[in-house]
Amino acid sequence: MDTAFRPYRSVLYIPGSKERALDKARGLACDAIIFDLEDAVTPDAKGEARETLKAALAQDGYGERAKIIRINGLDTDWGADDVRVLKDAKAHAMLLPKVNSVADVEALDALMGETMDIWCMIETPLGVFNALEIAAHPRVKGFVAGTNDLAKELNCRNRADRLPMMFALQQMLLAARAYGVICVDGVYNQYLDEEGLAAECEQGRDLGFDGKTLIHPAQVEGANRAFAPSDAEVDLAKRQIAAHEEIEKTGQGVAVVDGKIVENLHVETAKKTLAKAEAIARMA
């Protein structure tokens, strides 16, 4: 199933072991769900969580939300069984944690059927440096920044401006954009701090991320707001497209809107803004 042409403003992690949360998500306004079998599930609960998740996906009821299964690494005791049990589940993608190189993707590809896309957590130093070759793999359709693991690996301090991991975030974004791969920002751990989340979403949007991964339902609304085109952006996009169409009729290529030039490339961006707004409207 295709994971492109959808909004990914809010991508909510749900522990695969928590039946109540799996059920609650059916009524939440998130654009996508990551059903987690990795960090949110303790080792002794892995087998049961896998079966709980399989049953929840068979029951479905998640509507238009993109469904992404985060399995355990293939170098763990659980990864291969996760794939075996869930490869035919009704989901859009399988998310592989701690991807270091394209060889990790190839190993998953060899175990999976054809029905799901592959998404990759970029959260290790090697994963960051190899992001370009990972994004180039034809089955890879999404990247998720693992900012907790990145902070651990970097031994960096947790700063509001995320300066210590800026290189890594930008490198994964560039690689994703080079190959048309969706790229979603990491989580904001203080899940009840609305102001802090809003600031980090704003930064993520400024950088170019498609949306933010979330850990609690209270974060959904803030992410949806931050990553949707605003009314002013939609209005500007429409005016830019119209002004450029008009100027083209006169044989010229450069229009001016609100004192700023509008060329072909700006029209492309404006069209993307409208397409995103339409995709969001379809989610409602």
Ligand SMILES: CC(C)(COP(=O)(O)OP(=O)(O)OC[C@H]1O[C@@H](n2cnc3c(N)ncnc32)[C@H](O)[C@@H]1OP(=O)(O)O)[C@@H](O)C(=O)NCCC(=O)NCCSC(=O)C[C@H](O)C(=O)O
């Ligand atoms: C953070 C939590 C442990 C908080 O749980 P809890 O105290 O139970 O929250 P609330 O009582 O406020 O919950 C209120 C209701 O909302 C439901 N709920 C809670 N979380 C979720 C969720 N994620 N999805 C859906 N529904 C959720 C509760 O069931 C309550 O429902 P109800 O009883 O009907 O009112 C908890 O939120 C949690 O476990 N969050 C997910 C944590 C997680 O997935 N972590 C792993 C991903 S993060 C990561 O690994 C990132 C990456 O790899 C990296 O390196 O950075």
Ligand SMILES: [Mg+2]
């Ligand atoms: Mg991680």
